[in-house]
Amino acid sequence: MQVYFDWVVLFQVFCIVQGFTTGIYLLTTKKQQPSHYWLGWLLLGLTLQITDYFLSRSGIYYRNRWLYFSPFFFSWSFGPLIYFYVKSRVQKINRISYWHFVPVMVQGIFYLLLVFQPLSVKADFWISVHKPYTRYLEHYGACLSVLCYGISSITFGGISKERDSRHYYFLCGLILFYIVAAIDPLFNHLYLEPTAPKFYLTALVLPLFMYSLALYGLLRKPTILIRKKAANSSVDKDKLDQVIKVMHEAKLYKNPDLSLPILAQQIGLPTNELSRIINSGLQKTFADFVNDFRIAEVKERMLKAEDERFSLLGLALDAGFSSKTTFNRVFKERTGMAPKFFKKESQLINRGEALPNES
Incomplete structure (x- = not known):
């Protein structure tokens, strides 16, 4: 079997x-960090997509047409995997909402249904459906997924420039790349030959990104938890108590725009020192630290009969949450149940009634 080789094909190999080796290593190594699990799956997904690029560029697809539509594309999983990778680096994930992975399940079923079809059906589907429609849906769906989950990782995942500058800039770079990748197919006919791949930029740059990520995952030492435990003993307990006392007594958490610099200014501590006190002394991110106070206030007010007239949204906004969506997500993460059901339970307790099972 003849295989076409150039420097791009060699780099793809x-x-x-x-x-594959790094992804499997991260998934199977003992005493792995939780983030390794998500990084391992992300690497395997990226590698499968690069395998598809290799089979196409090397001519293997052309000479073995039965391989057309092999299930190598799981690009709709990249966004959720990046989000859970980032989130697991800064906090323990107690519950995973698997609806995040419904799109990639649909994507996988799509290819499994096609790969076993006769070549004539595949060819007709490629010409009439996939080439003009579904490949664009797949590409822009992946771009949108990575953009949304990348922004969510920065906004809600606990990653900040001050705390983890490497991952912060990695996410910013990834978001920028997928913005360019989304725009590129619209005008790459201006600088490419008509026969060139439509998603040229993605096919060229994605292997570089994947290789860098694999190298990082392979060489990075799991020192984060060790550093946290070591730093915990060096935290000034008086300052930690002061931070908690000010937050509780002044109710600074009620400010929906409360940030680390604002809290540091109120307490009279340098921003970096306050961040270290919260992260190392309490083993929490700043967002988790503030949200714990907000959730505690909402729960306390739910138990008060005089506050029953307030809506859940009213309680959440008064406690400092900026939106209903954020409140619902954080509340369920902390308590294991939806705010509506928790409030109902609290009201029944206030009246001395027994609560039936949720089922």
């Missing part, structure tokens, strides 16, 4: 070997 190198990335495929690196990606």
Whole structure:
């Protein structure tokens, strides 16, 4: 079997070997950090997509047409995997909402239904459906997923420039790349030959990104938890108590725009020192620290009969939450139940009634 080789194909082969070995290593190594699990799956997904690029560029697809529509594309999983990877680096994930992965399940079923079809059906589907429609849906769906989950990782995942500058800039770079990747197919006919791949930029740059990520995952030492435990003993307990006391007595958490610099100014501590006190002394991110106070106030007011007239949204906004969506998500993470059901339970307790099972 003849295989076409150039420097791009050789680099793709190198990335495929690196990606599979590193991904499997991260998934199977003992005493792994939780973030390794998500990084391992992300690497395997990226590597499968690069495998598809390799089979196409090397001519293997052309000479083995039965391979057309093999299930190598799981790009709709990249966004959720990036989000859970980032989130697991800064906090323990107690519950995973698997609806995040429904799109990639649909994507997988799509290819499994096509891969076993006769070549004539595949060819007709490629010409009439996939080439003009579904491949664009797949590409822009992946771009939108990564953009939304990348922004969510920065906004809600606890990653900040001050705390973890490497991952912060990595996410910013990834968001920028997928913005360009979304725009590129619209005008790349201006600088490419008509026969060139439509998603040229993605096919060229994604192997570089995957290789860098694999190298990082392979060489990075799991020192985060060790540093936290070591730093915990060096935290000034008086300052930690002061931070908690000011937050509780002044109710600073009620400010929906409360940030680390604002709290540091109120307490009279440098921003970096306050961040270290919260992260190392309490083993929490700043967002978790503030939201714990907000959730505690909402729960306390739910138990008060005089506050029953207030809506859940009213309680949440008064406690400092900026939106109903954020409140619902954080409340369920902390308590394991939806705010509506928790409030109902609290009202029944106030009246001395027994609460029936949720089922």
